[in-house]
Amino acid sequence: MRGEYKVPGGKLVAVEVDVSDGRLSDVSISGDFFLEPDEALEDINAALTGLSADAGVEQLASAIDGALDETVSLIGFTPEAIGIAVRRALGKATGWHDHVFDVIPPVTLDPAMHVALDEVIAHEVAAGERPPTLRFWDWDRPLVVIGSFQSLRNEVDPDGAARHGIEVVRRISGGGAMFMEPGNTITYSLVVPGSLVEGLSFERSYSFLDDWVIGALADIGVRAHFVPLNDIASDKGKIGGAAQKRFASGAVLHHVTMAYDIDADKMLEVLRIGREKLSDKGTKSANKRVDPMRSQTGMTREAIIESFIASFTRAHRTTRATYSEAELSAAKELVEARFATPEWTHRVR
Structure with missing residues (x-):
């Protein structure tokens, strides 16, 4: 063997x-x-x-x-x-070549639906009902998505959020807040069976699951590298960050958000970002856009996503897919039962 x-x-x-x-x-x-x-x-x-x-x-x-x-x-x-x-x-752990991946191009949904779909698809992959899946997000309204363990009052300014009509949803993975207006970030979720990362520590699994996108960035002229624990950066600074959750059922959710063209003024009115975190968000002052993907490539967001999909497809066996009605229905139920409830959103105050 x-x-x-x-x-x-x-x-x-x-x-x-x-x-x-x-x-x-x-x-x-x-x-x-x-x-x-x-x-x-x-x-x-x-x-x-x-x-x-x-x-x-x-x-x-x-x-x-x-x-x-x-x-x-x-x-x-x-x-x-x-x-x-x-x-x-021995067949007790798997590699990329052992799987055929579903790839789902961007579908415009309520951003809370994407948070719920992370959980729905993870359970399906664990149960063998859907193959490992790479899917890209598109959303129809602004939202702040906070990490599972973040304090809501420490992360979000309620007056700023209300002034700009921005709601908050808590996701199931850890990590930091995502300031999401339509078209301002490139966000994707990769759901794989636990066998693909068997034996890897959390830190090593981040770099392992980010490896394909480092290559995809090179394809569009961005020389990027992994920065422990969960960041992706180029020689011009941070591009984006990853978050991850391992499910007891056997699936691993790994999602990445890269800044395409964020309004830093608005972001800093909505998020409580101290001076120490400003550089982590890609800017040293509020009077500047956070736009590493736009400025470093000169490409539209849509073109970058299509190039990413092409890069992943060249490297792995893939099938173009979409969401089933059952998945969308299950996600909607999760939004109503958990992700849109005050109990979940405020569970860490």
Whole structure:
């Protein structure tokens, strides 16, 4: 059996392995990584041989760590990367190539519906009722979407929100507030099975699931990179940020918002952003638009989204899809029962 894992920003690790009486045998590690000294490769193979075929990534990585001393250098890969490749070889973890992704282009909806659809689609992916899904948001009115654990009164100025007719919805993932007027950000949600990120820490799963969009940004001339824990930046500053939620049912929601052309004056009247957070939002003064995607590309928002979809489609097996009536109905019920209720919106005051 063979499994591969490409370390984000690093090298490819490949594993060939057999299983005999429930134990790993004939283990062979290869790849385009660097390893010093050479003979350490034999030590890694030996460390894995004989381990239970049910061993998790942490146990596999621990065995490798225990077999190597401080003189060994692993460059471009890690013991955890080897563990993930082993789990993929055994069919207990998956890679991008193991899935066909539904891709849903922007559909204009109430922004609260998109918040609810994140949960609806995550449950469907976990149940195998829908394949892993990449979907882009479009919305018909302004809204502030706050993170699951943010304090409403600390994040939103009620007078400013009322003056501009902007409501607030709390999403199911953590992270910061999203100031969303029609056309001012590029937002997408990626929902994948937990098997795709097995063995990855939260931080590593962020960079792993952001890797495709780093390439998509390069396709439109933006040299971007991942900034731990959850930001995407170029040499001209922050472009956007990600938020993530792992469901007990087995799905992972990973969504990203990139600033296209935000009215900073209005944003700072609605959001309570201190001086320390101004630079994090892409501006050092209120008298400036937050427009990294527009200014760095010169492209329309629609053209950028189409290019992103094309980039993802070139890299992965995909099917163009849309929302079913059942999904939209379920999302509407969630909005009415939870996301539009004061109890949910104000649950962290």
